[in-house]
Amino acid sequence: MTKEHICIIYGGKSAEHEVSLLTAQSVINAMDKERYAIDTIYITNDGEWLKGPAITQCIEDSETLRLSESDGQSVSDMLNKSTTGHKYDAVFPLLHGPNGEDGTIQGLFEVLDIPYVGNGVLAASSSMDKLVMKQLFATRGLPQLPYVSFLKSEYEAHKENIISLVEGKLTYPVFVKPANLGSSVGISKCTNTEELKQGIEEALQFDRKLVIEQGVAAREVEVAVLGNETPETTLPGEVVKNVDFYDYKSKYVDGQVKLQIPADISPEIQTTLRDMAIEAFKATDCSGLVRADFFLTVDEKIYINETNAMPGFTKFSMYPLLWENMGKSYSELITDLINLAKERYNDKKNIKYKMD
Template identity: 80%
Template structure:
């Protein structure tokens, strides 16, 4: 059987660089090597692109994926020609955060007319920007918590006014979030004005645009979405925390977070969450994969928090585990995402780019 050529792209000029490497290790190890010939491209923290060798064996240590500079190859050649000398059937970007999950690299693939896994430019960029995402959700009628958003330059000029606006519009605790980062990087839970100021100063190190959101006493429930024009959803799962706030350290270093799959909620609430996940998927014109995150209060009032266009994707992450609960294995999920990428690329080829 002739193998399909797939290129895994990981690393990236992002605060989530290390997470991307772990994701790449997990995906590469789970891919069906009888079906796919697997190449790699590593993007360093400085933004250098390095083509790696074909991978045929299991990667035991993720550190081997931190490739060193080799012979110079043009970016176009790197992306268009596999180590077998054939064109890639699909590129598989496993990049989290800016310069990878935000539509920038997707735009590059579109310009070069290459098939790739995951969301397109609009979906990736709007799902990455929390403010734009909230505005699209509002247009779709999805319920959200109150929030305030501002730029670094605005805070520098109107600091007192913005702090007063937050105090008047929201109630403590509030969450301060960089608008364009994931994995809880730069996010702070703030219980008073002093903590708010510290949280804003921390978040402004990671982005020029912030969102300050009303806190709520609620469970964190997530739904995985898979597909293109006709997406499927999983039963909801719950993030069960042993800490007050599910931050980067709790997620990736302390192991103080457990996942309950499926979540212990009523069938009616589960169905509502699944329907809302599809609405959120469509609101940002998504394709491939999305994880939709919700808050569910004690009386089962639902608020959408966000969608993640490139969710955590190691075999122990919520997204793959939600599908495993639906009897879709991690390896099969990877295969389906590649098939969806080729399907979308074929569909795009039907578009006319010149008049007869």
């Protein structure tokens, strides 16, 4: 059988760099080595692109993926030719955060005319920016919690006015979030004015735009979406926390979070959540994969929190586990995503770019 040539891209100039290494290790180990010829490109914390040797066996330690020497190739050469000289059937960006899931690298793939796994430029960028995402959700009538958003420059010029605006529109607790990061990086739960100011200062270290959201007593449930024009969804899963706030440390360091799959909710609520996940997918023109996150209150009110265009994707992350519950293994999911990338690429080839 002729192997398909796939390039895994990971690392990145992002606060979520370490998460990306773990994701790359997990995906590489799960890929069918008889079906795929696997190359790797590592992007350092400083943004340098380094191409690694072909991968033929499992990665025992994610640190071995942290490359340090350049082979002198240009970025376009790295992406256009595999280590054996073949054109890639698809590249698989396993990059979290800015410069990875925000549409920028997707734009590079588009310019170089390379099939790639996951969402396109518009979907990636709008799903990455929490404010733009919320505005698009509103056009679909998806229910959301109240929020306030502002720029770093506005806060520096009018600190007290913005604090008053937040406290006038929202009630404590509130959540302060960088608009363009995931994995709970830079997010703070604030219960008073002093904590709010500290949370804003913390979040502004990671982004120039912040979103402050109303806190709510609710369960956190998530739905996985897979597909292009006709997406499919999973049953919802629930994030069960042993901590008050599901932050980066509790996610990736302390293991203070458990996943209940499927979530213990009524069939009617399951259906509503799955329908809303499709609406959110369409609102941001997504393709490939998305995880839609919701709040479910005691009185069964549903609020959409966000969509994640490059959700956590290790073997033990919510997105793959939701599909495993539906009967789709991690390896099968990876294969499906590669096939969806090729499908979307081929569909775009049928679009006319000039008049006859």
